[in-house]
Amino acid sequence: MESRPPVGAPTPAEVCVLDGAVGGRADALDTRVIRRGPDRRHLLLPALHALQDGIGWISPEALAELCARLEVPRAEAFGVATFYALLRTEEGPRTVVHACDDIACRVHPEYRELSGGAGHSGSEPVGVHPSPCLGQCDRAPALFVQRSGTGAARWTATGSVDDALAAEGAAAVAPRVVAAGPAWLTGRIGVADPTSLEEYRAHGGYQALRAALAMGPEAVLREVADSGLRGRGGAAFPTGVKWRAVAGSARRERYVVCNADESEPGTFKDRVLLEGDPFALVESMTIAGVTVGASRGYVYIRGEYPTAEERIIAAVDEARRRGFLGSDVAGSGLGFDIEVRRGAGAYICGEETALFNSLEGYRGEPRSKPPFPTEVGLFGRPTVVNNVETLHNVPVILSVGAGAFRAVGTAESPGTKLFSVAGDVARAGVYEVPFDTRLDELLELAGAPASPGATLLGGAAGVFVPPGATDVPLTFEGVRAAGLTLGSGAVTVFGATSDLGDIVERITAFFRDESCGQCVPCRVGTVRQNETIVRLRSGSRLPGDAGLIEDLATVMSDASICGLGHTAASAVGSALRLGLLDGVAGNGAGGTRS
Numbered sequence: 001m002e003s004r005p006p007v008g009a010p011t012p013a014e015v016c017v018l019d020g021a022v023g024g025r026a027d028a029l030d031t032r033v034i035r036r037g038p039d040r041r042h043l044l045l046p047a048l049h050a051l052q053d054g055i056g057w058i059s060p061e062a063l064a065e066l067c068a069r070l071e072v073p074r075a076e077a078f079g080v081a082t083f084y085a086l087l088r089t090e091e092g093p094r095t096v097v098h099a100c101d102d103i104a105c106r107v108h109p110e111y112r113e114l115s116g117g118a119g120h121s122g123s124e125p126v127g128v129h130p131s132p133c134l135g136q137c138d139r140a141p142a143l144f145v146q147r148s149g150t151g152a153a154r155w156t157a158t159g160s161v162d163d164a165l166a167a168e169g170a171a172a173v174a175p176r177v178v179a180a181g182p183a184w185l186t187g188r189i190g191v192a193d194p195t196s197l198e199e200y201r202a203h204g205g206y207q208a209l210r211a212a213l214a215m216g217p218e219a220v221l222r223e224v225a226d227s228g229l230r231g232r233g234g235a236a237f238p239t240g241v242k243w244r245a246v247a248g249s250a251r252r253e254r255y256v257v258c259n260a261d262e263s264e265p266g267t268f269k270d271r272v273l274l275e276g277d278p279f280a281l282v283e284s285m286t287i288a289g290v291t292v293g294a295s296r297g298y299v300y301i302r303g304e305y306p307t308a309e310e311r312i313i314a315a316v317d318e319a320r321r322r323g324f325l326g327s328d329v330a331g332s333g334l335g336f337d338i339e340v341r342r343g344a345g346a347y348i349c350g351e352e353t354a355l356f357n358s359l360e361g362y363r364g365e366p367r368s369k370p371p372f373p374t375e376v377g378l379f380g381r382p383t384v385v386n387n388v389e390t391l392h393n394v395p396v397i398l399s400v401g402a403g404a405f406r407a408v409g410t411a412e413s414p415g416t417k418l419f420s421v422a423g424d425v426a427r428a429g430v431y432e433v434p435f436d437t438r439l440d441e442l443l444e445l446a447g448a449p450a451s452p453g454a455t456l457l458g459g460a461a462g463v464f465v466p467p468g469a470t471d472v473p474l475t476f477e478g479v480r481a482a483g484l485t486l487g488s489g490a491v492t493v494f495g496a497t498s499d500l501g502d503i504v505e506r507i508t509a510f511f512r513d514e515s516c517g518q519c520v521p522c523r524v525g526t527v528r529q530n531e532t533i534v535r536l537r538s539g540s541r542l543p544g545d546a547g548l549i550e551d552l553a554t555v556m557s558d559a560s561i562c563g564l565g566h567t568a569a570s571a572v573g574s575a576l577r578l579g580l581l582d583g584v585a586g587n588g589a590g591g592t593r594s
Contacts, residue, residue, distance in 0.1 A: 007060045014055055014062040018069065021050035025069045040070045042379075044361035048081055049303075049342055056148035057088040072361065083363045083516075085131075085345030086146065086303045094124060097161050098131035098144040098304070102265045102510065103460065103503050104422040104492050105133075105140040110159065128161055132347065132510055133265035134304050137422035137492070138175055138429050144304050154306040172307055175272045176429025180445060182408060184396040184416055185389065186432045189276030194311055197318050200279040206324065208395035212287045213332045215398075220291045221247060224394065226402035228414040233259060233350075233387035234461075234487045234563070236476050239394075242384060245374035247292040249382040256288045256297035257378055257385040259355055260312075263302060263347040264459035265510060266490030269418040270388035272430045274301070274308035277392070278315035282338060284391035286319075286329060287398070288384055289336035297338045298378070300355050303345050313340050347514040351562045352377075352385045354516065365518045366562035389418055389489075409435030413475035417489060421446040423456075424495035433474070440470040442491065453494045454580055458487025460507045461567035463574040485570070500580045501537050504572055508533045511568040522565030525556040529569060536581060549576065 010018070022043045047066050051058045058081050067074045081087050136142035136156055143164040147153045157167035177186045192199040200206070212220050225240025246254055258281060262270040274281065285297045299316075301309050316338045319325045327335045346364045348354045353367035356378045377383025393415060397405050406414040413435040419442060422428040426447025433442060443455065455465045463484045465472070472482045479486050494500060508530035517523040529552050532545050542548075553569035560566055575581055 007064045010061040010065045017050050017054040018066055021047040022069050041072055041361035044070055044072060044080060048087055052087050053148055053152045056094050057091050080363055087344050093127040094149050095147045096127040097164055098129055100134045100142040101130040102133035103506055104137035104266050105142055107423050107494060107498055108140050110141050135262055135268045135271050137266055137268050139173060176427055178429060179432040181434040182416055183432060185392050185418060194276050194278055195314060197279060197322060205279055206283055208398040209283050209287055209330060211398045217291045223397060223402050227397045227405045229393050232389035239390060242374055243292055246382045246384045251382055253381045254292055254294040255378045255381055255383045256285050256294045257383055258285055258299045258391060259385055259387045260299055260301040261343045261350045263350050264488045264490055266422055266459045266492040267420045267488045269420045269430045269489055271305055271308050273388050273392055274312055278311040280392050281388060282315050282319045284394045285338055286336055287394055290334045292384055295335050298359060299340045301340060301342055303343045309342060316340060348516045348564055365516045368561060410475050412477045419489045419491050421491045423493040425493050435475050437474050439472050439474055443470060448493045449495055451496055453496045453498050453500060456492040458485045459490035460510050461570055462487045463570055464578055464580060466578050504575045505533050505537055507571050519561045521555050521559040525552045526568050528552055
């Protein structure tokens with residue numbers, strides 16, 4: 001039984017918000033039955049968002065009423081509410097500004113380090129908090145504003161806090177998108193109106209879905225497999241293998257999930273796709289659904305992407321209205337629909353099983369594998385989960401054919417790849433290049449300095465590349481041979497005058513803060529790693545620190561449950577091996593491993 005003390009009644013405003021989010025209390029059910037599946041618990045995170053947006057915080061009274069309606073223990077719901085950075089369980093200012101202090105924004109002259117504080121917007125107080133990467137690296141320095149209550153709104157901006165507060169309703173600056181080769185993924189961005197289904201169709205949209213319906217599931221599965229498409233989110237798993245495993249499952253209830261929780265520092269390519277070509281994602285997910293036999297899909301989108309969320313919701317609604325979603329997709333007699341769910345500020349939810357837990361109304365903590373999502377995924381059912389860029393490749397493959405797709409790039413890395421290039425470059429933006437493009441060629445396209453201090457490839461979970469080693473081909477096999485990683489395609493450039501010690505310390509603080517804390521190697525290891533780097537930078541190095549960093553890297557890599565712990569020491573280890581901290585770490589601490 002619930003052991004927490006009783007609380008008072010929610011306010012009328014809170015009741016109104018909950019009525020709209022989850023409706024009334026469910027009929028009494030047998031309390032001896034323990035359920036974990038697509039019941040009302042999955043409404044927990046959307047309802048918490050509704051309270052945050054409508055009221056400005058989640059009070060004990062509102063949380064207790066929500067728990068009574070969803071039949072969720074209050075202690076568990078409190079654990080969920082306090083898991084996310086964008087939800088508040090204490091009353092505060094109606095307007096909050098999250099100011100990015102992560103690696104891409106720190107290199108800009110306009111950057112102002114914010115340790116938290118308050119300001120005013122007219123007569124109203126404003127909360128100001130430092131934030132991990134906001135996925136706006138091409139618009140740095142970046143800010144994200146949450147305004148609750150009457151006139152609730154969320155928006156992104158650049159510059160100062162005053163600039164951010166004045167930017168509500170202003171159109172975002174169009175991203176720089178460059179294609180050096182086939183513009184398969186970015187060709188419609190900046191050309192077709194992303195809010196118009198008619199313009200999407202005029203530029204080739206929904207031809208691939210028509211082809212998929214005409215070919216049938218088996219032919220589509222074969223074409224995706226023959227294309228050699230591999231996941232673009234970092235794991236590089238063959239997409240065709242994943243789809244066929246779900247399609248061949250004996251369980252009839254299946255799901256398609258798009259992982260749009262793009263939170264790797266320095267990465268923003270998926271945001272650009274969602275904002276500039278949202279109908280392509282809807283079409284891609286629909287093709288996946290009718291191919292693997294799923295009737296429902298979910299887009300789990302990052303909470304700090306308000307424009308992208310608005311665009312994809314509008315695209316889903318319009319596609320449904322025009323018959324491309326619903327019980328009879330494009331007149332085929334097949335049913336598939338999509339629901340958009342918003343994340344709430346947790347890097348770990350980019351891990352696929354943590355994402356499932358978040359969707360189901362639990363804390364966003366990773367699950368042990370096996371079983372894998374293709375067997376036991378969302379709500380315990382077989383699930384296809386791909387990121388935005390991976391899915392956007394599917395209509396390309398069905399339109400140009402697997403052979404033409406494989407003709408670009410290399411045998412092991414076919415097609416094009418999107419790279420988010422930011423930092424100390426003249427032309428930050430998203431670059432679509434064939435997979436055999438070299439890193440130095442990409443840096444030249446983006447206007448990187450002739451002699452950068454270093455380049456971080458793969459984001460905070462990536463590896464530093466010294467100036468003399470940028471001739472590496474950007475392919476899965478090329479970076480593997482060089483001891484590097486493509487990750488999610490983040491390329492962050494640091495000039496010769498950049499404080500790389502500060503950047504490395506920030507990376508360790510990022511992983512310390514973003515570890516979910518579920519497993520000891522990651523929970524303790526990320527804290528100790530940060531403490532050690534702080535000592536190295538402050539000149540208070542202890543005799544065993546170099547060995548400690550090596551030991552932490554080994555333990556986190558070998559024993560952590562998920563990829564966060566596995567890669568938390570990658571950038572740090574590469575920085576120490578390359579001597580990037582020699583000027584601030586006493587004699588350096590080379591010889592460590594990532």
